[in-house]
Amino acid sequence: MTEEHAASTDARPNLWPGDLGSLHEQSRRALLEIVKGPYLSGRRRPQLWAALLADEAAIRSQLHNLFLELVIDPVDEFAFVRKVRTTELDVPSPLRTESLNFLDTAMLLVLRQLLLAAPGEQRVIVGQTEIYERLDVYRTGDRSTFTRNLNGSWTRMLNKFRVLHSAGEGRAEISPVVKFVLDHDLVLALADEYRRIAEKSEPGTEEADGA
Template sequence: MSTPMWPEDSGTLSYHSRRALVQLLKGPMVTAQEHPQVWQAVVSDEEALRSCLHNVFLDLVLDEDAGIAFPRPAAGGQDVDTGEGKRAPMPKVLRTETLTHWDTLIILHLRQELALSAPGERVIVDRGELRDQVLLYRPDRERDESKLSRRFDAAFRRMVDYSLVRPTETEERFEVSPALRQIFDAATVEGVRAEYERFRVTEDDEDSADEGK
């Protein structure tokens, strides 16, 4: 048990581990590169932090090779055993964000880049090239380039805010967070990608039909 930090303190974590717990709950993630002291506390006190997160229905995802840690709903967010012979919904603790069409497309392409890389390899993407790939899936036959650019820019800024990409020393080039491997598994990515491929084929068919009239 740690030394009390104020008269009524009954906590059991050290100062640095408490800071780590706060950072994990604030999100979106702790990284060895950006939060070295907090990261060290996560690694050294992993068992105690995992237990604390379990108390609030969360699990700890820790990838030491990638240098990332973040919380996510325990047991996949499924119903839990109350200990009274009943099951109950797991309370939602973390703030959730609804992904837009453009958010989803960007994440799909970032996740694909990770899938093509070797474990531990830095994955760098060019913002302009990413934009060109994403705009292949423009919805509703949208042709307003300025509107498309604004939507892409807003979605890409969210990726930076979510810590899913971060700037590199080269302008317009960004490093993809390896956390995407943990957040979106291969099965999820393939399912979403299949839906978008069907969407694009449908759009192309409709365009061809219109041109034939």
């Protein structure tokens, strides 16, 4: 064994017997957090955020082994991973995709619009009632069923997609990550389609009951 190899072996942060990992514990936890998804928030997990930035190059290398790339927003302090984008090879899809129903997508578009309409704001807080009113143009059938479906979408935004964070009774803060949940070109296409549906639909009709 050369002196150089011995030194690198000694520097490896063994966390358990036989550990071959090359990252320190907090960096591993940061890597795990972003792979689990949907994202890592620096404001909510400052220790993991610091570890991610300190070991960014090594973490990017680990992710590239999985055909993933790291996306970091240093201003709003969040990071997430996505499939590597390249035309050089057929890249497999290592990430689990989440399905969105019609109202999920409509709610994401509204949240994204509200966030982008408040540039420079530290926090963008919205009321549940306000969001529901904006989505009322897509109501089909009776109001109680529509409200139940809206409640389901609101809950998924809070707990599953984590693009909303509770800010009190009936209010929530929009996470900056909502800007990246939907691809920009897809947003444009969806906005046009949802606008068309809203213009054609009247409350009580049966149109646009799913995506």
